[in-house]
Amino acid sequence: MKSHQRKPEILRAWNGTKTAELLRSPGKFGLGQVPDKKTPDATTSMVCGFCATGCGLNIHLKEGEAVGLTPDTRYPVNIGMACPKGWEALAPLQSNERASQPLLRSSRDSQLEAVDWDTAMKAFSSKFKAVQEKHGKESVAFISTGQICTEEMAFLGSLSKFGMGIKHGDGNTRQCMATAVAAYKQSFGFDSPPYTYQDFEESDTIVLIGSNLCIAHPIMWQRVMRNKNQPKIIVIDPRKTETAVAATHHYPIAPKSDLTFFYGIAHILIANGWLDNDFIAKHTEQFDGFIEHVKTFTPEFVSQKSGIPAEDIYELACMIHEGKNVSFWWTMGVNQGYEATRTAQSIINLALMTGNIGRPGTGANSITGQCNAMGSRLFSNTTNLLGGHDFANPEHRAKVCEVLEIPDEVIPDAIGMPYNQIIDGIESGSIRGLWIIATNPVHSWINQGRLKKLLGQLDFLVVQDMYSTTETAVHADLVLPAAAWGEKDGTFINSERRIGLAKKVAKAPGQALSDFNIFRLIAQYWGCGELFKKWTSPEAVFQMLKMLTNNQPCDITGIEDYQMLDKNGGIQWPHPAGAELVDNQRRLFSDNQFYHPNGKAKFHYEAVKPLPEPSDNAFPFTLLTGRGTSAQWHTQTRTGKSKVLQALYPKHCYVEINPKDAHELGIESNSMVTLKSRRASIEATAFITPTVSPGQVFLPMHYSEVNQLIQDVFDPYSSQPNYKHSAVALFPAKKINQTVKQSQQVGHT
Known part of the structure; x- marks a missing residue:
């Protein structure tokens, strides 16, 4: 009998064991462990499972x-x-919308029904x-996430690509961090955010670009508030965000004029000789070409494009020059953005040309979004082969084969398609089956109407999630119920490269399993279980991932085990074998050595491209989107x-x-308005505020209807969508009664 035709051990145990007994079984089936009811009340610590700040939380246990x-x-990230x-991290676990058993649609027109x-x-x-x-x-193909544990991401990427023959898979980190990945790889030679959160406290000049830190990453903002250097806090953002209000300087540039703006700053620095010439000569390359490139970006030209007065642009360049850190x-x-990689590199270029990297309080620093986006970037087999390796490199493939004890021929020799090309593949008919894990693209992906139609063209759609009611799950042919953060063990890697522990402190509902164990089941039923015989538990996988990082920039061979992570409040990579863990706040490039073969960083630059969808008479407003509150995710x-x-x-x-704009259009506060783009139209409540400039409107990304309006445009290097700039029309909707108006009133959060 073939292995995929037999019930694997884990499932045979499930069928013959009470749920509670199995879930408390101490690791026999790799299901984690919840303390027994007889265990005295206690407290354990773990990292939060929402954003990539990676805060430490004390979980208080009663009867286990x-x-x-x-x-x-004590945790070095959030310090209390x-x-x-x-504060509400446990609340989502108790929802009655949890997926608690598998659901299967017997035919395309039938309802989802519970199955074993x-x-x-x-x-x-x-x-x-x-x-x-x-x-x-x-x-x-598969579409994954930045929300599950690192070990689960590695299992998914390996199972799908090495065991199931699925070449094309990507993560929803393509929506948030792909640009930073592409920019760092090209500029530094590896995906390497250089900073530690301590840098927030040690800078004397903090430049925040397109980052509403107060709302999106409030704990990072608190770290800024701990800075004793009375720093200049400079915000570059079209909106007067909460962070801009609290800053010392705000430059409300025209939407998507960033690349021109930063080339203009570089022009001023070069023209005045405000450079670290020694650093540039010894540790960078391609600077001469960059000098030539920015010659035409004069303050007057940049002012015309960005809307910022020339004297203010010069003022900003002066502050960068005068800052010590x-x-x-x-x-x-x-x-x-549609030219996001070059925009990120225009920021990196400023840090390089002024020598503001590798020292305390410096750096060209991309702030990550999801709790484990960094784990996805390094270990999910989507943006690279496990551990930051290259699919196309035979030596890298051989190393992975040796560590994982798998044959060479199962590893693809090229990376698969990114998210947007997978979606296009559904339309063209080349992608006929899709597996979606811990993400909700029917809400989060651009041009939603198109995506919804395309999902209906698939031969088979599987959604693996902790909830069976998401906008995406309701379209599935099969729903696999997954355990959530707090119901399983593993690691997350935060924005500052800190590897922290997630722990099982609650039981998953009904028959829900950790993603790790769902992957174990799939391996057995698919018939490739023998290939993953070493993948017995998350910590066993962590030990393999350690070995995969050997001699890589992200080397963590010096981390002994989960207990070492727990004891030290997480550990930042790199931490190679033999290294002493002296300071748990470490930054990269303190030795001025980068990851290109010659040890130098590269200046990257390119001609500025026109807006893909400028406003016009039919669609006169520019739509901006982003986080609306620190209370939603x-x-x-x-x-x-x-x-x-x-x-x-x-x-x-x-x-x-x-x-x-509201006055000219006759729009009253708290009235209903219609926003229309070339793709869809939606209704929203009007919040009239000077925090947005005339000709611009802002919608919070958390609402399901928002991404119906967004265009299908992508950065050519990162394939990241252009969420931040679409042309829309705005006009009053039908009048609504006062009761409804009162129930929908909003305040500036």
């Missing part, structure tokens, strides 16, 4: 189960602080194999389940409109 939490005062999401795991796994394997047999191995920080306002899949967090944020979609 989590009943509450408080911020960890937590944002609203952190054996039936679900047979359907998963038989349906996807049928697609591959009919249309080729590459006709099945200047740090540059960017996030989605830069990453989510991305698609609200989890935070929307917390009554406390819901109370801190308007329930209905609202749009920020400048008072001048």
Whole structure:
């Protein structure tokens, strides 16, 4: 009998064992461990599972189960602080919308019905194999996440690509961090955010670009507030965000004029000789070409394009020159653009040319979004081969084969398609089966109407999630119920490269399994279980991942085990074998050595491209999107389940409109308005505020209707979508009664 036809050990145990007994079984089936009911009340610490700040939380246990939490005062990230999401981290686990058993649609027109795991796994394997047999191995793809544990990401990427023959797979980190990955690789030779959070406290000049730190990463903002150097805090953002209000300087540049703006800053620095010439000569290359490139970006030209007066541009260049420790920080306002990689590199160039890198309080620093986006970047087999290796490099493939004890021929010799090309593949018919893990693209992906139609063209759609009610799960042919953060063990890697522990402190509902164990089941039913015989538990996988990083920039061979991570409050990579863990706040490039073969960083630059969708008479407004509150997270899949967090944020979609525009259009505060793009139209409540400039409107990304409006445009190097700039029209909707108006009133959060 073939291995995929037998019930694997884990499933045989499940079928014959009570749920609670199995889940408390001490690691026999790799399911983790919750302390027994007889265990005295206790406290354990772990990292938060929301954003990539990676805060430490104390989880308080009663009779062995989590009943509450408080911020960890000893953890070097948050030092006893937590944002609203952190305080409510346990609440989403209790939702009655949790996926608690597999759900299968027997035909395209039927409803999802509960089935057992054996039936679900047979359907998963038989349906996807049928697609591959009919249309080729590459006709099945996966879309993953930055939310599951590193060990689970590695298992998924290895199972799919090495065991199932799935070449094309990507993560939703393509939506947030792909630009930073591409920029760092090209500039530094490796995906290497150089900073530590301590740099927030040691800079004398902090430049925040497209980053509303107060709202998006409030604990990082608190680290800024701990800075004793009375720093200049400079915000470059079209909106007068909460961070801009709190800053010492705000430059409200025209949307997507960033690249021109930073080339203009470089022009002034070069023209005045405000450079670290010794650093440039010894540790960089391609600077002469960059000098020539920015000659035409005069203050007058840049002022015309950016809307910032020439004297103000000069003022900013002076502050960068006069700062002793200047740090540059960017996030989605830069990453989510049609020329985002070159924009990120224009920031990196400023740090390089002024020598503001490798020293305390400096750096060209990309702030990550999801809790484990860095784990996805390094270990998910999406942007590179495991551990930052190259699929096309035979030596790298041989190393992976040796560590994992797998044959060379199972590893593809080229990376698969990115997210947007997978979606295009559904339209062209080359992708016929799709497996979506811990992400909600029907909400989060651009041009939603197109995506919804395309999902209906698939032969088989599997959604693996902790909830069965997401906008994406309701389209699935098969739903696999997954355990959530707090219900499984593993590691996350935060923005500053700190590897921290997630722990199992609660039981998953019903028959839900950790993603790790779902992958174990799939391996057995698919018939490739023998290939993954060493993948017995998350910590066993962590030990293999350590060996894969040997001699890589992200080398963590010096981390002994989970206990070492727990004891030290997480550990930043790199930490190679034999290294002494002296300081748990470490930055990269203190030796001025980068990861290109010659040890030098590279200046990258390119001609500025025109806007892909400029405003015109039919669509006169520029739509901006972003985080609207620190109380909600991305698609609200989890935070929307917390009554406390819901109370801190308007329930209905609202749009920020400048008072001048509202007056001209006859729009009143809290009235309903219609926003229309070339793709769709939506309604929202008007919030009239001077924080947006005339001609611009802002929608928070958390509402499901927002991404219907966004265009299908991508950065050519990172394939990251251009979320931050679309042309829209705005006009009053029909009048609504006063009761509804009062229920939808919004405030500036």
